[in-house]
Amino acid sequence: MQVDRRLGWIAGAALFAGCAIAAPWLDGFTMSLLTLVFLFAWFGQASNLAMGFTGQLSLGHALFAGLGGYAVVIITTRYGLSPWFGLLIGMPIAAAAGAAIGWLAFRFGVRDVYFALLAIAVAEMMRVIFSNWNFVGGTGGIFLPALSPTNEPLRTLRGGALFYYAAALFLATAGTALLAWLRGARIGYLWRALRDDEAAARALGVRAPLHKILACAISAAMTALGGALYAHLNGVIFPDSMMGMALSIQIIIGPILGGLGTVFGPLVGALVVVPLGEISGTLGQSLGISGMNSIGYGLALILLIGLLPGGLWPAIVAGVQSLWRRR
Amino acid sequence: MLLSWLNILAGGVLIGIVYALIGSGLTIMFGVMRVVNFAHGEMVVAGMYMGYFAHSLLGLPAPLAAIIAAVVMFAFGYLLQRLLVEKFMARPQHIQFILFIGIALVITGLHLAIFGPDAHAVDGPITFATISLGPLSLDLVRVQAAGGAAVLILSLVLFLRLAPLGQAMRAAADNRTGSLVIGLNVPRICALASGIGAACAGAAGALISPVFDTEPYLGLEFTLIAFVTVIVGGLGSLAGALVGGVLIGLAEASAALAIDPQLKTAFSYGLLLLVLLLRPRGLFGADAG
Numbered sequence: 001m002q003v004d005r006r007l008g009w010i011a012g013a014a015l016f017a018g019c020a021i022a023a024p025w026l027d028g029f030t031m032s033l034l035t036l037v038f039l040f041a042w043f044g045q046a047s048n049l050a051m052g053f054t055g056q057l058s059l060g061h062a063l064f065a066g067l068g069g070y071a072v073v074i075i076t077t078r079y080g081l082s083p084w085f086g087l088l089i090g091m092p093i094a095a096a097a098g099a100a101i102g103w104l105a106f107r108f109g110v111r112d113v114y115f116a117l118l119a120i121a122v123a124e125m126m127r128v129i130f131s132n133w134n135f136v137g138g139t140g141g142i143f144l145p146a147l148s149p150t151n152e153p154l155r156t157l158r159g160g161a162l163f164y165y166a167a168a169l170f171l172a173t174a175g176t177a178l179l180a181w182l183r184g185a186r187i188g189y190l191w192r193a194l195r196d197d198e199a200a201a202r203a204l205g206v207r208a209p210l211h212k213i214l215a216c217a218i219s220a221a222m223t224a225l226g227g228a229l230y231a232h233l234n235g236v237i238f239p240d241s242m243m244g245m246a247l248s249i250q251i252i253i254g255p256i257l258g259g260l261g262t263v264f265g266p267l268v269g270a271l272v273v274v275p276l277g278e279i280s281g282t283l284g285q286s287l288g289i290s291g292m293n294s295i296g297y298g299l300a301l302i303l304l305i306g307l308l309p310g311g312l313w314p315a316i317v318a319g320v321q322s323l324w325r326r327r
Numbered sequence: 328m329l330l331s332w333l334n335i336l337a338g339g340v341l342i343g344i345v346y347a348l349i350g351s352g353l354t355i356m357f358g359v360m361r362v363v364n365f366a367h368g369e370m371v372v373a374g375m376y377m378g379y380f381a382h383s384l385l386g387l388p389a390p391l392a393a394i395i396a397a398v399v400m401f402a403f404g405y406l407l408q409r410l411l412v413e414k415f416m417a418r419p420q421h422i423q424f425i426l427f428i429g430i431a432l433v434i435t436g437l438h439l440a441i442f443g444p445d446a447h448a449v450d451g452p453i454t455f456a457t458i459s460l461g462p463l464s465l466d467l468v469r470v471q472a473a474g475g476a477a478v479l480i481l482s483l484v485l486f487l488r489l490a491p492l493g494q495a496m497r498a499a500a501d502n503r504t505g506s507l508v509i510g511l512n513v514p515r516i517c518a519l520a521s522g523i524g525a526a527c528a529g530a531a532g533a534l535i536s537p538v539f540d541t542e543p544y545l546g547l548e549f550t551l552i553a554f555v556t557v558i559v560g561g562l563g564s565l566a567g568a569l570v571g572g573v574l575i576g577l578a579e580a581s582a583a584l585a586i587d588p589q590l591k592t593a594f595s596y597g598l599l600l601l602v603l604l605l606r607p608r609g610l611f612g613a614d615a616g
Contacts, residue, residue, distance in 0.1 A: 051421065057420060057421055057424070059424075064497035101396060108603070108604045108607055109607075110603055110604075110607045112420065113363055113420065113524055113562070114562075114603065114607055114608075116424075117554055117558055117599070117603070118406070118600070118603050120551070120554070121555070121596045121599045121600050121603065122596075122600065124551060124592070124596050125593050125596040125597060125600070126587070128590060128592050128593035128596070129590075129593055131589065132587065132589050132590055132593075223437025245547055245551070246547070249428055252421075253425060253428070256421050256424075256425050257425065258424070260421060289438065289440050290439045290440065290443065290444055291435070291436040291438065291440035291441075291543070292436065292440060293436070294432045294436035294439065295431070295433050295436030295437060295440065296434035296436075297429075297430070297432055297436075298427065298428075298429040298430065298431070298432030298435075298436060299433060300424075300429075300594050301425055301428065301432070302411070302426060302429035302430065302433075305415075305418075305422050305425050305426060305429075306414065306415075306426075309418065309422075
């Protein structure tokens with residue numbers, strides 16, 4: 001545990017500081033790739049909180065990303081209000097949706113696979129409803145208007161590549177710090193106690209419903225914030241891309257591969273998964289065979305979880321530890 | 328007016344029986360292996376391609392193609408379990424989830440690489456043929472699909488009830504440790520269950536290939552349909568899968584009638600939510616997990 005933490009702090013600080021300092025020298029491709037890495041590190045931390053800390057396998061996180069994204073986009077394009085106000089509405093809506101799912105699951109004893117399916121069902125239902133709801137643009141989605149030349153990124157929460165890079169880097173740093181703090185905080189211990197043995201934890205007086213619902217709500221609000229940034233980054237929002245099952249899967253692959261329940265796992269996971277998707281995509285294109293990208297990506301996923309049972313980050317820690325001992 | 332409504336509802340029930348076959352495959356895999364097959368829909372799509380090519384290249388009707396698809400997919404499922412999934416049986420659920428997502432991606436990728444992204448539609452006079460049943464007139468391809476699916480579900484039930492191997496399979500599903508103690512070869516039974524599950528998916532795919540256009544990206548949709556079917560009925564119960572499938576078919580058809588065809592999936596998810604909340608283990612599921 002000691003090595004885990006020390007190594008994490010050193011590597012994490014070096015990574016975040018290095019990426020912040022290196023920003024002016026990055027080319028466009030690297031910058032946009034790292035932007036996605038950091039954004040999915042943030043998404044990963046959000047689902048790590050629900051899945052890794054509290055043990056609730058949620059396969060419907062795209063719902064929260066979509067709610068956050070739609071709230072901000074609708075507030076700004078339909079009502080001309082500040083996107084900050086959109087966040088102020090979208091994050092509580094997502095938190096309420098997360099809390100509602102958590103409450104329903106608890107109230108009706110829905111757990112494990114059934115909880116995952118409950119989350120999928122709610123998310124898919126909302127996706128279909130949004131696809132048929134004209135107010136939110138239906139399947140055609142909503143396109144963001146062109147930026148004015150006098151755009152102030154902090155006012156509109158939109159900007160160039162550098163703005164999104166900085167914002168995603170900030171989120172990834174903040175998310176990692178938040179989870180590091182939560183893990184050591186009282187509530188982090190309560191969550192993990194519930195994850196490892198709910199009956200025992202409740203016997204000791206841990207208020208299971210309250211804390212599980214709280215984890216769902218915080219995780220949902222974090223995902224909504226990421227979703228708003230993702231929608232702005234894309235410049236457009238569709239129900240299929242922002243609320244679909246594909247995004248839900250994309251969100252949870254990183255933390256699971258990186259190491260669920262660890263503070264740095266989701267970051268390491270995103271650093272591997274996002275470039276992996278890009279590489280297999282370009283590889284498939286250069287070979288000229290459609291489908292090669294998903295074959296490569298799928299095989300890489302199977303290989304990684306086959307070789308690294310606990311995830312990437314615990315494997316790295318174990319590797320460093322054995323090096324340390326050998327010296 | 329009433330008659331056309333009845334026709335649409337009957338069409339929904341017919342497709343629902345095929346959903347029941349898809350769900351039966353998922354439920355057998357879960358019951359015996361305790362593993363959720365997130366690549367189930369992709370296996371259905373594999374069966375659809377087999378059905379399409381059996382029709383367009385060999386001129387075979389869908390029920391014959393379904394037999395071929397069942398045999399091929401049985402071999403696939405058996406080998407998949409023996410060579411890959413077996414090593415993940417003791418791993419946590421989220422790891423198995425990633426494994427099956429990986430498998431699903433590989434299958435979709437193979438479909439794309441081999442058959443391309445375009446939709447393949449079975450054509451010819453059979454797609455327009457109808458059968459009159461009293462006042463109803465039903466699409467021949469749907470009747471054929473439902474009939475084939477019903478026969479397969481029935482033989483599956485008979486196999487599990489009467490054949491020694493089927494009884495061994497039920498024993499392994501009921502009590503894994505106990506069946507190891509009495510000397511059942513549980514890994515082999517798991518591989519058989521995986522083969523049967525994949526065969527159900529493949530046969531169902533071949534049966535519906537004249538009804539829906541075949542595309543590589545349909546997998547996720549069928550996986551979700553299979554989940555809804557099985558959860559509504561109760562994970563691990565064949566009777567539940569049958570009832571769940573027919574209910575989903577009916578819900579989709581009545582949503583298409585009453586509101587908007589676009590909203591039909593929302594209806595079946597609504598049904599799923601209702602069942603999850605009122606009876607978390609499904610209509611036919613065991614009460615204690």
